[in-house]
Amino acid sequence: MTSETYPIGTHGQPWGPAEVAVWQARQSRKRSYAADVLTVIDRLRGRFDVVEYGHLDYAPDRYPLFAIRSRNWNDALPTALITGGVHGYETSGVHGALQFVDLHAASYAGRVNLLVAPCVSPWAYERIHRWNPQALDPNRSFRDNSPALESAALMKLVAPLRGRFVVHVDLHETTDSDESEFRPALAARDGKPYEPGEIPDGFYLVDDSENPQPEFQQAVIAAVAKITHIAPADAKGEIIGSTVVSPGVIRYAFKRLGLCASISGAPYTTTTEVYPDSPRATAEQCNAAQVAAVCAAIDYALARKQ
Template sequence: MNTSPAFYPIGTPSTPWSDTERAEWLSRQTRHRSYDSEVLSKVELLRSRFGIEEYGRLEYGDESFPLLAIRSLDWNEDLPVILVTGGVHGYETSGVHGALRFLDQHAEEYAGRANILVVPCVSPWAYERIHRWNPNAIDPNRSFYDDSPAEESAALIRLVAPVVDRVVMHIDLHETTDTDETEFRPALAARDGKPFTPGGIPDGFYLVDDSESPQPEFQQAVIAGVETVTHIAPADDNGEIIGSPVVARGVIEYPLKKLGLCASVTNARYKTTTEVYPDSPRATPEQCNAAQAAAVCAAIDYSLAHQ
């Protein structure tokens, strides 16, 4: 569907933001929800069933956010590692709660077959502000590289470093929302001093594969697992989804490492980024969370069967 672009109120057209504009942007951000009550409290309920560790802590002004990872209780160094991440973009709600749903309802089914490592909310400050960026107006999902300027990304890189070569599958849970077009893409253009070109938001679920090492059968297995829960996004009239050619039903490709995307953080053979559309009239929040969990299960099932 198409949405109308909003004029972005910060900055001068064609001029990248300075520290002044970034400070003005930060001053406009307000807290809308609680990481503690909506995420940490749910993780705490899992403590008897999983290993929980604080792998870092974000300190932004007078706010402090513990970064939590949840592991299989029966972690076995001889088993393959499965990595699930959510909330890299904090505003993408079903990424966080889909990861938590997977842990609560499905993760223990893989006991003895794989080590499960889940980071449900990579960007808690952005979760509370319902935003894409961190307080420094940096997108963590373009920052997964050495000497990352985003502490959210750097902390996750440190967490997975010991298992970077043992991860067989990494699924990163995201959403594409109407606010991508009305707020976040205009903000990005303003921040970088570039023109904003209106686009469209696909109605439905889709995946982003790695163009440098595509795994089309794996992607289609995930699509098949999800379409029992929610609808798959069709290609637009140009055969594209958000400006990228559709290479298979519900699948586009990005160069994950080149773009510094979270899904490139390990050397996993199988990796994908999910994109749920929560603003669809055909999907509920519960359905979006269930679709994320179904994607995780389908991805694990395929990767363990095709090691």
């Protein structure tokens, strides 16, 4: 599929409200946020504090937004932010965040405060999509006066703690559907030509070009390499069109692009990218890779605070 053959809109013309409405009408619920996410959060309430930091009213549906916090929060300690499901279709980001809390969060008690928002975009989670109902990408919308309710709610949660975060890990995936659906849809939405790309086979990280931390990124890569394979560079020395600066690492300008990983002000930030469609990786490995990335990132940041 290309922007010329995408079934919505007129080639070369950006979408207006009518095209967005047609696109939204084509989306259908494929899985349950309540069953997959909220039930897990409920099981964690006995060990962690859970806060509702907002809700999304997308008639006829209403989605409460929850974050999980360390029970014995201590303002004297540094804070780590973990976010998942900014793109709702990136499954291991959601379940990796929840698995980290369940299996490992308690081991950090007394050393770091944890704030975990496991499913930032529940409407998109249910529809296995990248965008919210307005055909907006939340991970390009973390900016002042954000048009994306998902992004605005998370920024409001995080804002009082800016300057106290030591690390932020934003959990994502790169999937085959990026090329088969989402990038053609993006080109059609914006009235631009679709330029085919190459999906990397393996895990990689996105560092912040405005605050590069190469040793931190490599520490995370080393931990994940024990779980699943790291994506190689393509023939151009790139991953998804960006230069590979070290094994498995590329760089984006987080703040300029309105990315989630820009919101904490932490010195150590990264965006993970798991490849769930690889024949060399299972869903369990993808979740475990996200967990390994979170643990390695927190461990690295805490070691540098001492």
